[in-house]
Amino acid sequence: xxxxxxVLALLAALxxxxxxxxxxxxxxxxxxxxxxxxxxxxxxxxxxxxAVYGPNSDRCDAVEALTASFAWLDGERKALVRMLxxxxxxxxxxxxxxxxxxxxxxxxxxxxxxxxxxxxxxxxRRQIFGALRQLLLAHAYADPATWPDIDYxxxxxxxxxxxxxxxxxxxxxxx
Amino acid sequence: MIVPGSxxxxxxxxxxxxxxxxxxxxxxxxxxxxARAGKDVLVLEAGPFVPAAKMNQRERDMMRLLYWEAGxxxxxxxxxxxxxxxxxxxxxxxxxxxCFRTPPRLLEHWVHTRGLPELTPEKMAPRFDHIFEVLHxxxxxxxxxxxxxRKLMEGSRALGWSGDTFHRNANNCYGSGFCDLGCAYNAKxxxxxxxxxxxxxxxxxxxxxxxxxxxxxxxxxxxxxEGWALDAERRPIQPVTVRADRVVVAGGAIETPHxxxxxxxxxxxxxxxxxxxxxxxxxVVGHFPGERIANYEGVxxxxxxxxxxxxxxxxxxxxxxxGIGAPPGIAATVFSGQGASRQATFKHLxxxxxxxxxxxxxxxxTVTAGEGRPKIDYSLSExxxxxxxxxxxxxxxxxxxxxxxxxxxAHGEAQILRSEADFDKxxxxxxxxxxxxxxxxxxxxxxxxxxxxxxxxxxxxxxxxSVPGLHVxxxxxxxxASGVNPQVTVYGLADVVGEAIATS
Ligand SMILES: Cc1cc2nc3c(=O)[nH]c(=O)nc-3n(C[C@H](O)[C@H](O)[C@H](O)COP(=O)(O)OP(=O)(O)OC[C@H]3O[C@@H](n4cnc5c(N)ncnc54)[C@H](O)[C@@H]3O)c2cc1C
Numbered sequence: 311x312x313x314x315x316x317v318l319a320l321l322a323a324l325x326x327x328x329x330x331x332x333x334x335x336x337x338x339x340x341x342x343x344x345x346x347x348x349x350x351x352x353x354x355x356x357x358x359x360x361a362v363y364g365p366n367s368d369r370c371d372a373v374e375a376l377t378a379s380f381a382w383l384d385g386e387r388k389a390l391v392r393m394l395x396x397x398x399x400x401x402x403x404x405x406x407x408x409x410x411x412x413x414x415x416x417x418x419x420x421x422x423x424x425x426x427x428x429x430x431x432x433x434x435r436r437q438i439f440g441a442l443r444q445l446l447l448a449h450a451y452a453d454p455a456t457w458p459d460i461d462y463x464x465x466x467x468x469x470x471x472x473x474x475x476x477x478x479x480x481x482x483x484x485x
Numbered sequence: 486m487i488v489p490g491s492x493x494x495x496x497x498x499x500x501x502x503x504x505x506x507x508x509x510x511x512x513x514x515x516x517x518x519x520a521r522a523g524k525d526v527l528v529l530e531a532g533p534f535v536p537a538a539k540m541n542q543r544e545r546d547m548m549r550l551l552y553w554e555a556g557x558x559x560x561x562x563x564x565x566x567x568x569x570x571x572x573x574x575x576x577x578x579x580x581x582x583x584c585f586r587t588p589p590r591l592l593e594h595w596v597h598t599r600g601l602p603e604l605t606p607e608k609m610a611p612r613f614d615h616i617f618e619v620l621h622x623x624x625x626x627x628x629x630x631x632x633x634x635r636k637l638m639e640g641s642r643a644l645g646w647s648g649d650t651f652h653r654n655a656n657n658c659y660g661s662g663f664c665d666l667g668c669a670y671n672a673k674x675x676x677x678x679x680x681x682x683x684x685x686x687x688x689x690x691x692x693x694x695x696x697x698x699x700x701x702x703x704x705x706x707x708x709x710x711e712g713w714a715l716d717a718e719r720r721p722i723q724p725v726t727v728r729a730d731r732v733v734v735a736g737g738a739i740e741t742p743h744x745x746x747x748x749x750x751x752x753x754x755x756x757x758x759x760x761x762x763x764x765x766x767x768x769v770v771g772h773f774p775g776e777r778i779a780n781y782e783g784v785x786x787x788x789x790x791x792x793x794x795x796x797x798x799x800x801x802x803x804x805x806x807x808g809i810g811a812p813p814g815i816a817a818t819v820f821s822g823q824g825a826s827r828q829a830t831f832k833h834l835x836x837x838x839x840x841x842x843x844x845x846x847x848x849x850x851t852v853t854a855g856e857g858r859p860k861i862d863y864s865l866s867e868x869x870x871x872x873x874x875x876x877x878x879x880x881x882x883x884x885x886x887x888x889x890x891x892x893x894x895a896h897g898e899a900q901i902l903r904s905e906a907d908f909d910k911x912x913x914x915x916x917x918x919x920x921x922x923x924x925x926x927x928x929x930x931x932x933x934x935x936x937x938x939x940x941x942x943x944x945x946x947x948x949x950x951s952v953p954g955l956h957v958x959x960x961x962x963x964x965x966a967s968g969v970n971p972q973v974t975v976y977g978l979a980d981v982v983g984e985a986i987a988t989s
Contacts, residue, residue: 362827363827363828364823379545379549384558384857385857386856387554387558391557424823425823433562433919436897440897444922447818448544449545452544452545452548452812453545457813460835462834465663466659466661466669467541467669472670474537474669475656478656478674479683480682480686482486482534482681482682
């Protein structure tokens with residue numbers, strides 16, 4: 311199993327390996343890379359999701375969807391988002407009065423830990439937690455599996471047959 | 486016909502009189518004006534063209550397809566989500582269709598403080614007439630308001646505040662409410678189906694999925710651009726080089742300074758990428774138990790309160806209140822709490838009316854070139870935070886006046902406001918980073934226009950002071966935040982630039 315540092319170095323080198331010139335590298339350094347979250351990262355994400363979402367979080371595929379959305383992030387932001395689970399995991403050990411990393415806590419302890427992050431007086435802790443929370447909840451509620459709980463009927467397409475209006479100035483796709 | 490970069494099988498070497506980077510509000514109107522004036526125009530757009538038939542009203546698919554960074558872009562401190570459209574038509578494809586002619590007070594202010602004589606209300610009026618005509622702008626009837634916007638109207642009227650229904654660039658809108666995921670019915674008259682086809686009919690060529698990475702300078706003059714044709718996953722597949730007499734950068738107020746900074750263009754003002762205004766927005770929720778509000782359905786933004794706006798009414802608090810709804814993924818992020826108690830609150834989604842605060846930020850942030858992305862540094866200044874609190878309180882007041890049982894704020898720990906006596910909870914809480922969910926739908930000001938080369942990035946005709954042939958034509962031009970929804974102002978200012986190029 312390569313270390314995180316090795317993985318990051320590898321990712322940074324990928325465009326060169328693929329033969330992309332300097333400009334492309336500068337624009338999107340690891341455009342082909344997924345988050346490469348390991349089993350611990352995934353466990354952390356699922357634990358945070360369970361704590362913020364609440365009961366039945368396993369019904370939705372928020373973690374998988376977030377993993378898929380990752381590809382669309384710009385260069386350096388990928389590195390930041392990639393680090394979020396491990397940062398949260400390890401910092402929980404130091405900053406929340408527990409001796410274990412987040413992924414080793416039981417669900418009740420994980421909930422307490424998450425509540426502690428959410429209410430932290432330290433801005434950087436709120437920011438790390440807030441980013442994780444937003445990413446997970448946004449992906450959770452974009453999943454139709456969560457809609458019955460909130461009585462959200464979903465897209466109109468498929469529910470109502472409404473014609474697409476003709477274009478007033480012609481179709482840009484046509485010659 | 487549009488040429489998608491994803492179909493490129495060999496390097497693209499193109500020539501044009503004018504190359505335009507970006508096809509949103511600014512880029513599209515410049516393309517139309519210049520093509521109509523007989524110029525050989527080439528438009529390069531980083532995102533794809535997404536026709537109505539491909540808009541599926543699902544957050545996951547459409548956010549990835551239509552937004553920079555799938556809608557996950559944020560300020561460096563994470564305190565504000567920054568939503569910016571990507572694709573033919575830019576942010577006009579995902580916007581809420583509200584149309585404000587730039588308020589005369591603001592135009593006069595810019596004329597006098599920035600030396601911009603072309604921006605008088607009288608000179609701008611015919612431009613706005615043309616824009617309204619092409620975009621099919623009409624005032625929304627009160628009968629067209631959804632229950633969500635109706636609550637804001639009722640509450641604000643009970644308080645005696647002035648407000649109105651929006652003008653909207655809609656043609657036979659069904660009110661499905663998925664505006665921010667693109668219009669599946671071609672009702673929204675975005676740039677992609679108005680100014681772009683008009684430009685194409687006049688001879689402009691349009692390439693989508695081509696991301697420009699550098700403006701090419703020779704002997705101090707802009708002579709073209711370089712970039713990459715992208716595949717559907719946004720991977721660079723073929724290099725693109727363009728030679729042109731003029732380069733117009735219209736990538737929006739985040740990507741334009743990003744591109745110009747990466748291109749190392751000379752900027753005697755030192756202001757390129759500075760003066761970033763974001764119109765910080767925050768939701769305030771009113772709970773109406775037992776009523777079906779379904780804020781995500783119907784005309785999403787239908788009513789606004791202008792009472793506290795400086796551009797509209799000369800008020801120093803300087804904010805707007807606007808009815809707003811959101812699909813559940815976005816909505817979920819603004820409701821606070823965790824676990825079962827959060828679920829218990831969010832379960833009532835259908836009973837919540839939402840008011841969006843739009844703050845005209847007087848202080849600013851910056852865009853710099855990070856590795857592979859623009860870095861957006863922005864925090865609310867103390868003065869702006871104070872006005873933000875005033876705005877949140879006003880929004881809550883409007884919901885309570887409309888009969889809400891409680892108003893909820895988007896603070897990390899939602900403040901539950903039942904009466905005036907509770908408003909202290911808002912005033913006493915700090916708004917430093919991460920304390921309250923905030924969003925930016927409008928980015929402005931990073932290459933501002935004005936008559937002083939030591940203060941302004943571009944001259945009154947939109948040309949960079951020290952780079953002949955290089956122009957800016959998008960929301961970056963704004964000398965300050967507009968304080969009203971900006972798309973018409975973007976079209977208007979870009980048209981000034983387009984005309985200057987056409988006649989020079
Ligand atoms: C969700 C949402 C709702 C909004 N609602 C309203 C509303 O109701 N009313 C209103 O007035 N305003 C609204 N706005 C704002 C309004 O749409 C924008 O202010 C306006 O479109 C900005 O115009 P622009 O030309 O500066 O940028 P955009 O319209 O964003 O266009 C910029 C284009 O340039 C492309 N581009 C950028 N960089 C490059 C590059 N390097 N190479 C190639 N292409 C590039 C982008 O992909 C994009 O398509 C909303 C915005 C959003 C995101």
